[in-house]
Amino acid sequence: MAKIYQIYGQDAHEMTVKLLEASDAIRLVPSGGSVALKPNLVIAGTPESGSTTHAGVLSGCISYFRDHGVEDISVIEGSWVGDETMRAMRRAGYDQVCRKYGVPFYDLKKDQTRPVQTAIGKIDVCCRALDAGLLVDLPVLKGHCQTVMTCALKNLKGCLPDREKRRFHAMGLQKPIAALGAALKPRLIVVDSICGDLDFEEGGTPVQTNRMYLGTDAVQLDAYGLSLMGLMPEEVPYVGLCEQFGGGKASWTEDDLVLLNEPSEAAPYPRRSGTVVSLTRNVHENQACSACFASLVRALYTTRLGQKEDIYIGQGWKGQKLDGLGIGKCCRGAETCVMGCPPTAEKVAQALQEIR
Numbered sequence: 001m002a003k004i005y006q007i008y009g010q011d012a013h014e015m016t017v018k019l020l021e022a023s024d025a026i027r028l029v030p031s032g033g034s035v036a037l038k039p040n041l042v043i044a045g046t047p048e049s050g051s052t053t054h055a056g057v058l059s060g061c062i063s064y065f066r067d068h069g070v071e072d073i074s075v076i077e078g079s080w081v082g083d084e085t086m087r088a089m090r091r092a093g094y095d096q097v098c099r100k101y102g103v104p105f106y107d108l109k110k111d112q113t114r115p116v117q118t119a120i121g122k123i124d125v126c127c128r129a130l131d132a133g134l135l136v137d138l139p140v141l142k143g144h145c146q147t148v149m150t151c152a153l154k155n156l157k158g159c160l161p162d163r164e165k166r167r168f169h170a171m172g173l174q175k176p177i178a179a180l181g182a183a184l185k186p187r188l189i190v191v192d193s194i195c196g197d198l199d200f201e202e203g204g205t206p207v208q209t210n211r212m213y214l215g216t217d218a219v220q221l222d223a224y225g226l227s228l229m230g231l232m233p234e235e236v237p238y239v240g241l242c243e244q245f246g247g248g249k250a251s252w253t254e255d256d257l258v259l260l261n262e263p264s265e266a267a268p269y270p271r272r273s274g275t276v277v278s279l280t281r282n283v284h285e286n287q288a289c290s291a292c293f294a295s296l297v298r299a300l301y302t303t304r305l306g307q308k309e310d311i312y313i314g315q316g317w318k319g320q321k322l323d324g325l326g327i328g329k330c331c332r333g334a335e336t337c338v339m340g341c342p343p344t345a346e347k348v349a350q351a352l353q354e355i356r
């Protein structure tokens with residue numbers, strides 16, 4: 001089974017370099033081949049709003065591949081229908097990164113396309129994505145109002161011309177996203193899960209998770225993302241469909257996770273939207289790590305359970321007897337505890353449903 005490398009923190013550049021080094025990502029670049037970085041710039045939104053990939057992910061990739069002798073590096077992306085890619089790249093701070101490192105940015109809305117045979121027929125794909133020696137998929141793990149979750153597989157939709165993006169919607173999104181993922185099959189994916197929005201791909205309600213992870217199987221990473229967000233596989237059918245189409249393996253186990261640091265090294269949960277405040281009104285938080293708190297928020301959000309029970313979370317509760325539900329190993333003194341460090345949102349959601 002492919003490994004998933006994971007790191008906690010807030011410095012996207014440094015986290016990206018460490019992930020690439022730990023996984024020895026340079027081995028994936030063909031000799032003398034080019035690298036095309038494909039971030040998520042769905043709209044002209046800041047990464048802090050939970051919509052777009054942090055600029056530090058790009059600079060981290062560029063630094064790493066440059067240091068390993070790769071000369072031909074570019075950034076490629078096409079925003080969603082209705083927004084201008086170049087406006088979006090400036091809003092996300094990519095213009096500064098590209099200028100600093102002398103790396104070209106290509107708007108895929110203006111690129112040439114070629115038809116690619118997929119499990120559901122031919123799909124027109126932008127040539128710069130097809131011709132890259134290594135296509136590096138740099139999605140944000142976040143919610144989506146139609147597909148519930150968007151991450152590694154759905155990010156590839158930005159490699160299409162606008163007419164094909166519209167056709168995907170007409171076909172119901174699930175099958176075409178799966179077919180595109182199986183056809184492109186990116187061999188390196190670095191997921192920005194620092195502060196993805198819970199339910200809208202265009203951002204606005206970011207949830208600070210302070211986490212990034214890297215892998216070589218987009219299906220596996222999306223399956224892991226489902227678990228982190230507390231979602232059931234049937235809620236996001238394109239992941240299983242892509243596996244059926246030969247895009248990768250959806251299964252993962254704890255043994256597949258390579259943790260580069262502890263979540264307690266991440267910064268505390270810094271910002272709470274009105275939604276988060278409302279969801280967590282009965283939560284007793286005491287020095288909770290951001291990843292732990294985000295698992296709880298995601299679980300409360302996805303289960304939509306009106307919460308009456310007292311819930312305890314955070315390192316400040318270590319060694320104490322707690323009258324309610326404990327989240328994470330720090331709260332093992334609670335009547336019922338969801339173990340893990342941090343537990344996934346999936347595990348927390350199960351516990352919330354059981355105490356109803």
Ligand code: SF4
Nearest residue numbers: 289292328329330341
């Ligand atoms: S269980 Fe404790 S140390 Fe682990 S992530 Fe949660 S708060 Fe942090």
